Amino acid sequence: MKDGIHPNYREVVFQDIGADFSFITRSTIAARDTIKWTDGKEYPLVKIEVSSKSHPFYTGKQMILDTAGRVDKFRKKYGM
Helix, strand or coil: CCCCCCCCCEEEEEEECCCCEEEEEEECCCCCEEEECCCCCEEEEEEECCCCCCCHHHHCCCCCCCCCCHHHHHHHHHCC
16 A cells, blocks of 8 residues: 555544434544543544434434425325
8 A cells, every 4th residue: 555645544523413422433534522431541523413323314303395295195095
């Protein structure tokens, strides 16, 4: 591998600001802030708006809106 051409791959803390949820993983993303993690070390911090703790698909709160009655039309047409 050539020196100086690869991004800095390190451990980073991602914090979901809406769900008060944080996790640590490895990434090359640039971060301005830092946070002290539970192990006592300081890591770069990236604040995100959506994670598996706040996204409706993963929380089970997703609603399917059928405003045009497409499901009813399908059931009527194909007899389901």
